[in-house]
Amino acid sequence: MKRMIVSAVLIAALVVGVKAQEIKWGVKAGLNLTTAGKDLKDVMKDGDFDQKTKVGFHIGAFLDWGLTENFYIQPGLYYANKGVKFENKEDDSYKTKVNLSYLELPILASYRFSLSDNIKWHVNAGPYLAYGIGGKFKYEGEEGDEKEDAFGTGEDEAGLKRFDFGLSFGTGVSFNAIYVGVKYDLGLTNIADKDSWDDTKIKNRNFAVSVGYTF
Template identity: 45%
Template sequence: MRTILKFSLVIIALLLVANVNAQEKPATFGVKAGMNLSTITGDATDDVKAKVGFNVGVTLDYTLTSDLYLLTGLELSTKGCKEDVGLSKDATSNLMYLQLPIHLGYKLAVTDATKIVFHAGPYVAYGIGGKTKISESGVEVSVNSFGSNRVKRFDFGVGLGVGAEFGKIGVGLGYDFGLVNIVDVDNVSNKNANAYLTVGYKF
C-alpha cells in the first residue's frame, strides 16, 4: 500500500516539476464535492442495500496533449452499505477512505467555454475511519468498521466517468469498481462499488 501511494505521489510531483519548466503543459488545480451511492458486492450480499454518502477533495488536471489530460487529486470519500440482517436487526457500514484516482481524460470542446469530459483509470484508497452501526429492536451499537476480522484498510480498483466543464465550473458522474477483497474474514470476498455525482471549480 505504502509503495503504491509513494509511487503515485512521485509521479504527480514529477509532473508538477515539469510544469514549472514547460508553459505549454499547464497544470490546473481545483476543488470538488458531491454525493456517493455506495454498496458492497460479492459473497452473501443478497440483503445488502446502497447507502448515501459524500465525497470532497482537491483535483489536478495535467495537460498531456491538446485533448488528453491526466486527471488526479486527493479526495475524502465515504463508502459502505446497509444490510438487513433479519429478525428486526439491521446494520449500516460507514467506511471513510482517503482516495487517489489516476485517470486518463479526454476533453471534447463543444464551444470555447464548454467541454465534455470522458475519463477512466485506477484508484488507490486507504481507510482512515468509520463505524458500523448495528440496530436491533430499537437498541443501537457502534463498532469500528476497520480492524481484525472486519474490513481491511487498503482498497484498489478502477473507475470511469463522464462530465462537462462550463468555464471554471464542472459537473461529473462516475462509478468506481473495487478489485480487491476488503474483508478480513475467511472464505468471504467482498468488494467496494460506488457511484458518484460531483460539482467542482477550477482555479
C-alpha cells in the same frame, strides 16, 4: 563541451515543454451511492437480509495537467465516505449500517471533446488507491444498538482491511471552469480479512455525482 551543449538543449526543450503544458488545480465534491458487492449481498440474503445502497459523500482537490489540447492527466486527493446497509426482510427494525471513511487518490486519464468555445465533454478513466481512516459497523435491533470498529481484526473490530484499490470510470461536461459529472468506482480489492470473514468477499462499489471548479 559537446555533452554540455546536448544537455543544455535537452533542458531547454524540457522547460519549453513544461511551459507549454496547462497545469491548473481545482476542487470537487459530491454524492456517493455505495454498496459492498454481489458476494456479500448473496451471503446476507441467505441470512434474510437485503443489501441497501448507502448514501455518502466525497470532497477534495485535484490537479488538471494538460499534456495536449485534448488529453489531460488528473491526480487528486479526496475524503470519501462509503459503506453499505442491510435490513432484515421480515422485520426492518433489525438493520446493519456500515460506515467507511477513506483517503482516496485517483489518477485519471481525461480526454476532452470541444462542444463549443466554452463547453467540453470529458471522458475519464484510471486507477485509484484508498486507505481507510475510520469506520463503524452499527447493529440496530429491538434490544438496542451495538457498534464495533470496521477496520482491524482485534476484539470489537469487524475484520476489514484498510487498503483498497480499484478502477474509476466517468464522464461529464465542463462549462468554462465549472464541471458537472458522474463516475463509477469498481473496487478490485477484497477488503474482508480471511480469518474474520472466511471466503466472503467484500468489494467497494460506488456511483458518484460530482460538481467541481477549476482555478
